[in-house]
Amino acid sequence: MDYKTLTKDELEKQLASEQKVLKKLAKEGRVVDMTRGRPSSEQLDLSVPMFDTVKDADFISQNIDVRNYGGVLGTKESRELFAEILGVKSEEVIVMDNSSLSIMYDLVQFAKQFGIDGHTPWNKLPKVKFICPAPGYDRHFAICEALGIEMITVPMLEDGPDMDLVEPMVKADASIKGIWCVPKYSNPTGITYSDEVVERIATMPTAAEDFRVFWDNAYCVHGLYDEDDKLKNIFEVAKKADTKDRIYEFASTSKITFASAGISCVATSVKNVEEIKSHLFYKTIGPNKVNQYMHALFLKNKEGVLKLMKQHADILRPKFQIVDKALSDAFTDDKFVNWSKPNGGYFVSVDVKSCAARIVELAKSAGVSFTKAGATFPYGMDDYNRNIRIAPSVPSEEELEFAMKVFVSAIKIARMEIVLQKCFSD
Numbered sequence: 001m002d003y004k005t006l007t008k009d010e011l012e013k014q015l016a017s018e019q020k021v022l023k024k025l026a027k028e029g030r031v032v033d034m035t036r037g038r039p040s041s042e043q044l045d046l047s048v049p050m051f052d053t054v055k056d057a058d059f060i061s062q063n064i065d066v067r068n069y070g071g072v073l074g075t076k077e078s079r080e081l082f083a084e085i086l087g088v089k090s091e092e093v094i095v096m097d098n099s100s101l102s103i104m105y106d107l108v109q110f111a112k113q114f115g116i117d118g119h120t121p122w123n124k125l126p127k128v129k130f131i132c133p134a135p136g137y138d139r140h141f142a143i144c145e146a147l148g149i150e151m152i153t154v155p156m157l158e159d160g161p162d163m164d165l166v167e168p169m170v171k172a173d174a175s176i177k178g179i180w181c182v183p184k185y186s187n188p189t190g191i192t193y194s195d196e197v198v199e200r201i202a203t204m205p206t207a208a209e210d211f212r213v214f215w216d217n218a219y220c221v222h223g224l225y226d227e228d229d230k231l232k233n234i235f236e237v238a239k240k241a242d243t244k245d246r247i248y249e250f251a252s253t254s255k256i257t258f259a260s261a262g263i264s265c266v267a268t269s270v271k272n273v274e275e276i277k278s279h280l281f282y283k284t285i286g287p288n289k290v291n292q293y294m295h296a297l298f299l300k301n302k303e304g305v306l307k308l309m310k311q312h313a314d315i316l317r318p319k320f321q322i323v324d325k326a327l328s329d330a331f332t333d334d335k336f337v338n339w340s341k342p343n344g345g346y347f348v349s350v351d352v353k354s355c356a357a358r359i360v361e362l363a364k365s366a367g368v369s370f371t372k373a374g375a376t377f378p379y380g381m382d383d384y385n386r387n388i389r390i391a392p393s394v395p396s397e398e399e400l401e402f403a404m405k406v407f408v409s410a411i412k413i414a415r416m417e418i419v420l421q422k423c424f425s426d
């Protein structure tokens with residue numbers, strides 16, 4: 001709809017009529033939460049049989065009773081499981097408790113407190129910066145903010161971060177110590193990095209010798225369709241280029257088994273594994289190995305994981321289709337609204353023109369919550385007020401139909417308000 005072709009009177013009438021639509025939806029008194037990418041209860045139910053696997057178990061892994069202290073790097077079987085999923089060697093993997101995010105936080109803290117590989121601790125440097133492709137994952141940016149790391153925003157393109165901007169910056173500036181990457185089914189745009197981008201990240205010259213790539217492969221097995229996006233194995237490139245110490249790769253079973261009771265890992269060079277182990281020694285006498293043991297019994301291997309992920313996909317796919325259909329029905333060929341059509345992951349990313357915050361506010365007034373506008377950018381600064389992240393996993397299909405009616409109506413209202421203000425304000 002090109003509202004600019006309407007007279008002021010016509011536009012005001014249309015706006016009033018759309019406001020009525022939203023009011024009517026609000027009157028239904030429903031509450032739909034689409035703020036975070038959480039698995040639904042139906043998805044979580046898929047892994048409840050995991051508890052049966054330990055009914056008659058002996059709890060022994062490599063002659064160690066997993067119910068006891070020890071094994072700071074994780075059980076052999078869980079290390080092998082993540083190694084197979086990520087295409088690395090098991091000695092390159094440390095498995096810990098739930099939350100890969102907490103490992104990321106710890107690794108930044110270790111670098112700040114102790115330094116990496118003999119280099120000056122980041123705490124002692126006047127400034128430490130990270131490259132933050134945006135839109136990106138708000139929690140990565142939150143770690144930087146909490147720990148005093150300056151964020152440099154670079155645009156996220158269709159094939160990954162804009163490497164033409166990243167390369168010269170990291171080459172010239174030794175205070176740039178890291179880059180956040182969600183390389184597959186990226187949060188929130190859903191894209192998967194191209195081979196070229198993976199190669200450039202793994203091999204680019206960096207002024208900082210202690211530069212680290214935080215390769216958050218949170219959605220490594222989270223395809224929605226039979227045809228899965230292919231992500232180049234960054235370790236294969238880094239091993240050839242002799243840059244493997246630069247890579248910290250993360251994954252977890254938060255969206256495979258249980259978000260609150262999964263297992264997580266970091267994969268990196270054996271040298272880095274030893275360094276991280278030296279810090280973990282003081283932090284813990286060992287992770288929850290019972291959970292690691294149980295996960296390995298339940299999931300077995302990569303094939304077992306992929307089988308389970310197919311069941312997740314069967315639950316998630318119709319929800320993504322509802323979102324896409326609602327947007328397509330309302331906004332096909334409309335340049336004001338663009339949205340992603342991801343092959344996997346947990347999000348649909350919507351771009352509008354200069355009114356994301358207003359749309360989120362209007363939707364909230366009718367009971368539908370989205371992640372705060374701006375959250376997908378460092379410092380919450382979405383300069384063009386454009387990006388909204390939709391997380392369709394938790395609501396039922398019926399709730400989603402409702403939420404999308406609200407969302408579409410909120411977009412139309414916000415847009416008409418802009419046109420009225422821009423074209424007809426005296």
Ligand SMILES: Cc1ncc(COP(=O)(O)O)c(C=O)c1O
Nearest residue numbers: 099100101137182187218252254
């Ligand atoms: C990109 C990304 N990384 C990490 C996480 C959190 O992972 P974990 O539950 O393993 O801490 C999420 C959760 O939404 C995510 O989207």
